[in-house]
Amino acid sequence: MRLLFLAVLRPHTGNAVTAERVRDHLEAAGHICILKDAFDFESSSEIANLITTENFGAALALHLYRGGRLLQGHGIPFGVIFGGTDLNEDVNQREKNNVMGKILEEARFAVAFTESMKEMAQAQWVDPVFTREVKAKVKRSAGVRLLGEMPREDLHAAVKNCFAVVNSSVSEGMSAAILEAMDLEVPVLARNIPGNSAVVKHEVTGLLFSDPQEFVQLAKRLVSDPALEREMVANGREYVRRHHSWQAERVTYQRLVRRLEGSWED
Structure with a gap:
C-alpha cells in the first residue's frame, strides 16, 4: 500500500x-x-x-x-x-x-x-x-460529580463505600460495572434495557427502572427496605459466582483456543 x-x-x-x-x-x-x-x-x-x-x-x-x-x-x-x-x-x-x-x-x-x-x-x-x-449535563445537575478514570483497586474501594451502583446506559452488551457491583455486594439499579435485564432480574439480583420517575421510586424503596437490599445483594453475588466465574471463564477460553490449534477432543 x-x-x-x-x-x-x-x-x-x-x-x-x-x-x-x-x-x-x-x-x-x-x-x-x-x-x-x-x-x-x-x-x-x-x-x-x-x-x-x-x-x-x-x-x-x-x-x-x-x-x-x-x-x-x-x-x-x-x-x-x-x-x-x-x-x-x-x-x-x-x-x-x-x-x-x-x-x-x-x-x-x-x-x-x-x-x-x-x-x-x-x-x-x-x-x-x-x-x-456529559460534562455539560453534569454542570447543570446539582449534587452530581464527574470523576475521571481511576485504578481498578481504587474504583472497587469507592464502589464498596457506596449505597448502590446505578447503570443508566441506553445501550449495553454486558455491563462489567453491574457484575463488579454484584461481586462487591453492592445493590444495583439499572435501566431496563436488554443488556442490563439479561444480568439483572428485577427485585431478585437488582432493580430495573424505565424512566427517571421509576428510578426515584425504586431508589426510595431500596433505602427504606433493608431486607430487600440484603436479599438482592446475596442473590447478586451468587449469580456472579455461578454464571460469571473468573475460573470458569479461564477454562472456557483455554478450551476454545485448543480448538484453534486443531485439538477437537472436547
Whole structure:
C-alpha cells in the first residue's frame, strides 16, 4: 500500500527521528511510505491534491494537531501518533483542543508511546462528542460529580463505600460495572434495557427502572427496605459466582483456543 506519512521534520528533532523509525518499520512490511514535512503544506487542499496525484491509499500523521488536521475530510483512512507537544501544550489552547478532538473522531487509530500519554489523551478525549455532552449535563445537575478514570483497586474501594451502583446506559452488551457491583455486594439499579435485564432480574439480583420517575421510586424503596437490599445483594453475588466465574471463564477460553490449534477432543 502507498502511505502518506505527515510529520514535523526539523533536522535532529525527536519527531524527525521517530518518523524515520516508523517509516522503516512500515517499509520493512512491504509498504511504500512517503514521508512529508507537515510544515510544507499551508492548507488541507494541498494535501487533497497530493493524495490524488500520488494515489495514496492511506495516511499517517505524527502529532495530532500539526499533522492530523491536514488529513481531515479527504475520505482517506488515517491514523495518528501523539507527538508530545500536542498532549503537553496544545491541549491547553481551546481551539486546538477542539480541533484535535474532531481529528480523533475521524482517525482509525491513535498511538501513544507511554501509558501516561495514553491516560492524558483518554482524559481529554475517550469519546469527544459524548464527553462534551456529559460534562455539560453534569454542570447543570446539582449534587452530581464527574470523576475521571481511576485504578481498578481504587474504583472497587469507592464502589464498596457506596449505597448502590446505578447503570443508566441506553445501550449495553454486558455491563462489567453491574457484575463488579454484584461481586462487591453492592445493590444495583439499572435501566431496563436488554443488556442490563439479561444480568439483572428485577427485585431478585437488582432493580430495573424505565424512566427517571421509576428510578426515584425504586431508589426510595431500596433505602427504606433493608431486607430487600440484603436479599438482592446475596442473590447478586451468587449469580456472579455461578454464571460469571473468573475460573470458569479461564477454562472456557483455554478450551476454545485448543480448538484453534486443531485439538477437537472436547
